[in-house]
Amino acid sequence: MNSTSIKLIVLTLLAVFPIDTLQADPPEYHAVKAKLLKPRQGIGNALEKLKSEAEVRVAYLGGSITAANGWRVKTTKWLQSAFPQAKIHEIHAAIGGTGSDLGAFRLAHDVLQHHPDLVFIEFAVNDGGRQPEAIWDSMDGIVRQIWKSNPQTDICFVYTFRVNYEKELRNGDNPRAASAMELLADYYGIPSINVALKIAKLEQQGKLKFISETPVAEGIVLFSRDGVHPLDAGHDIYTEVIADAIRQMETTAQPVDHSSKLKQPFVTGHWSDAKMIPLESSMLSGNWKVLPAENVLQKRFGGRMGQIWEADDPGSKLTFRFRGSQAALYDLLGPDGGQVQITVDGKPHAKLTPRFDSYCTYHRIATLNLAAGLDPQQIHTVTVEIDAAQPDRSPVAFRLKNPEEELKTAKYQGTRIRVGKIMLRGELVP
Structure with missing residues (x-):
């Protein structure tokens, strides 16, 4: 094999396997x-x-x-x-x-x-x-x-x-x-x-x-x-x-x-391609709205999350397409959080995903995992849809002095979903 052939093989390998992988x-x-x-x-x-x-x-x-x-x-x-x-x-x-x-x-x-x-x-x-x-x-x-x-x-x-x-x-x-x-x-x-x-x-x-x-x-x-x-x-x-x-x-x-x-990386699966992408109105349907600058949650979390979008009507959706292996949402959990149906490439998740847990006496930043381990070369479609029912609030009961009464208050009612950004390993596709 001559030097030209070897050089072509090396270039081909580098094209298929970039040096940082x-x-x-x-x-x-x-x-x-x-x-x-x-x-x-x-x-x-x-x-x-x-x-x-x-x-x-x-x-x-x-x-x-x-x-x-x-x-x-x-x-x-x-x-x-x-x-x-x-x-x-x-x-x-x-x-x-x-x-x-x-x-x-x-x-x-x-x-x-x-x-x-x-x-x-x-x-x-x-x-x-x-x-x-x-x-x-x-x-x-x-x-x-x-x-x-x-x-x-x-x-x-x-x-x-x-x-x-x-x-x-x-x-x-x-x-x-x-x-x-x-x-x-x-x-x-x-x-x-x-x-x-x-x-x-x-x-x-x-x-x-x-x-x-x-x-x-x-x-x-x-x-x-x-x-x-x-x-x-x-x-x-x-x-x-x-x-x-x-x-x-x-x-x-x-x-x-x-x-x-x-x-040469320590592991080939390194997340050096991880990024966050702001939501766009074209991705949204239903009653989504931007939280105004004076909103208490926008004031508190906007520095980390950027502009926060909120929706609570059942059937309101966030839909986007991307080429890559992993997707998630940078969102908020809270006492008035709802639950969502996640669908990836036409396949709905078996269970609804609540945006509420046992710590939700307050609002906090969280991650809503949507998909992982996907074919990174393929284009994937993700839809997140708000469900009509609010999730079970009982996991937080042990933190309350009078859970039977407190869980009936307005604080713990709602199906609200609040999202700051899309988290991707890959690239957004218009």
Whole structure:
């Protein structure tokens, strides 16, 4: 075979398998030993800017532990005091109750448009119920999106604590979600900080209680009320561990161009193509309307979701077509939420999908999964139609003082569906 033939074969393979989808061997999950810090290639780019008189944008992508005014705010304050010459801007990109699966879709809007120099990623608790392979798909997608946007941006994984994680940590191992992330971090040279390990060690030493209904003895730190969300003292411990880790990395880390790491992904199913697309009126039928700027829900959630659309008439539909493998809606759950019939390529889902659950004493951002694992080369049609009946409200009853009466109030009546954006892995087809 001559050189011209070989070249043609290589070009053909690259056309069929783009360079960012090639992978030598699929990873195999195993538990990874826990350490407070694994510096790997560090955060040299960010540290170089922190030591200068530059503007430094630090993003915090995570769930409710990061959304709280705790380690995120305290770490930003510490960075400003440790590097007073820098002008630090905090990018708050955390949403309670969400994991890296939503994170991959909202990354561009919540993080990348702000041009971060450093991104802390905290999803080890909220990804705790997912399989390693699913975690790799979304986390690999997040990493690759960040470096495609700017290969000079540094990334650092942060592993936080929840009760039951101590079982593995006491044996020196990471829990499953953190272990999965560690395998990916090893592959890309991403540093990781394990604040959960510090909490577990302090408890073993008798210096901390994870949770207590009664006052703890003097000198003992009460970590949380629920075993997950730290009290202020718990956030202080997180911040101290992170600050110490940054100081350690400061002694060894060098600036790195991360672009070469994109040549071969950790997993071929990475969600680097995840995106969000605003709704258009042409997709809607029925009594859909945009929430006005002064609406309380638009004020509260519009910063994340963009323009929110609302409908409540039975039979009102959202219909769109796309070429790709996965689709979902970025929507709201709430006490007046309805339920919908989802139809994909002419096949209705076997059950109605409620936009209400056991937490719905209030409204919150959620994800309505529509389809996954579709043929990415085919055009798919998705319809979401509001059902005439409201979903069962009883799952929330245990949170109410007088459920029999409260569930009859106007707050818990309705078939309302509220949607911000379409989440796609693929491209919208007009």
